Amino acid sequence: MEALRHYRADAHRAAWGAAGLTVAEVQALGPGAVKDGIEAETNRLDDQVYEVLDEGERWLLLGALGALADGLSAP
Numbered sequence: 040m041e042a043l044r045h046y047r048a049d050a051h052r053a054a055w056g057a058a059g060l061t062v063a064e065v066q067a068l069g070p071g072a073v074k075d076g077i078e079a080e081t082n083r084l085d086d087q088v089y090e091v092l093d094e095g096e097r098w099l100l101l102g103a104l105g106a107l108a109d110g111l112s113a114p
Contacts, residue, residue, distance in 0.1 A: 040107070043088065050084035051077070 054077045055065045068074045089097065 040104075046088055047081070047085045051081045053084055054078075054080035 057080065058073065058077055060068075060073075060077075065077070068077075089100075092100065
């Protein structure tokens, strides 16, 4: 799961870097076309990891992700 998280983070950095934005500029973005475009590009880059999974494997992964603690609840 950590590898998938890091891969997505790398895809996100690549997306906002390609848009010519700095970390501070990305953090300051509000809702809108620029943010939506960065998310769409992040998703496009991140999709490569999941292309190898068939539909059943994707559902298994989704179920496993849904079962993980969100880290927001008190123990």
